[in-house]
Amino acid sequence: MPRSRLCTSLALLALAGACTCAAGVSRADDASPSDVATARKLAREGVKLADAGKCAEAIEPLSRAENLYHAPTILGRLGECQVAVGRLVEGTENLQRVVRESLPSNAPAPFVAAKTRARKVLDKALPRLAHLTVEVTAPAGVEYTVKLDGTRLPKAAIGVERPTDPGDHTVEVAAEEHRASTKNLTLGEGRSARVELSLEPDPEAIRRRKAKAASPTPVDDGTIGRKKTLAYVSFGVGGAGLLVGSVFGVMAISARSDLDAECPNKVCPTGAEGRIDAAKVKGTVSTIGFVVGGVGVAGGALLLLWPESAEVKAGGAAWRPWVGVGTAGLEARY
Secondary structure: OHHHHHHHOOOOOOOOOOOOOOEEOEOOOOOOHHHHHHHHHHHHHHHHHOOOHHHHHHHHHHHHHHHHHHOOHHHHHHHHHHOOOOOOOHHHHHHHHHEEEEOOOOHHHHHHHHHHHHHHHHHHHHHHHHEEEEEEEEOOOOOOEEEEEEEEEHHHHOOOEEEEEEEEEEEEEEEEOOOOEEEEEEEEEOOOEEEEEEEEEEEEHHHHHHHHHHHHOOOOHHHHHHHHHHHHHHHHHHHHHHHHHHHHHHHHHHHHHHHHOHHHHOOOOOOHHHHHHHHHHHHHHHHHHHHHHHHHHHHHHHHHHHHHHHHEEEEEEEEEEEEEEOOEEEEEOO
């Protein structure tokens, strides 16, 4: 976009009515025509709200406008509104940026007026700033975290007087295996306060850590994998047993039905002995299949669900179940 056209476009920005094309005053080289137009719209909306005394609502559009395109006229009104709603630290910092900004000799009058206006608001706001010093007493070597109103404070800010908004505040310090310490306070405008927090060891947390260290998690040497494999094999054997039991059970029932029809009053003709024996064999195979199937399925489930170290103490002994493919039992340890 040609520089002359950009200056003409920016001349429509709210409050300014003009722009400067000098380097350092605005991000003209980085802003697209769409950004400039959007910033103009947001700035007008924010200024309208600010003039109506609705600074709490004006902050958002003014912040967005400033992020899209910097102009002293926008940033100055943003700082004013932040101060008006009690965000003194943030507001005075923005006003300081406007005051310290270098303007070229041919800067438009609205920009010069914005600097003058920002200086007047800043001179009244700075004495209202509160100051807070946070001190922490902690055992040597303990890494701790300090938060002010939920926001973490840098370590470099601990023990240093820190500009703070007036009002209610919560300061907290926390560290592993130590009891957290919290203090609430109210800072008046222009007042200074010091908060001292101390960290004390938490015996319960230390006990849990030592107990965990004394019972380390065992390293899997392949036992768990073998146990799962055996469980799946047991399920397979159990499933096959149930299938065999079902098939031979149906066959045994069918053979028994045929024999009942052939042998009224349970008196069978000569030559039926072979069919009777065959029916009995089928019934026996079915029973064995169901037994194997039940043991296999139960064993597989037990292998998967029963903890490796689970024991039940009774009768002066510690009983632990063991399961194999198609077999199971209890092991007693006295």
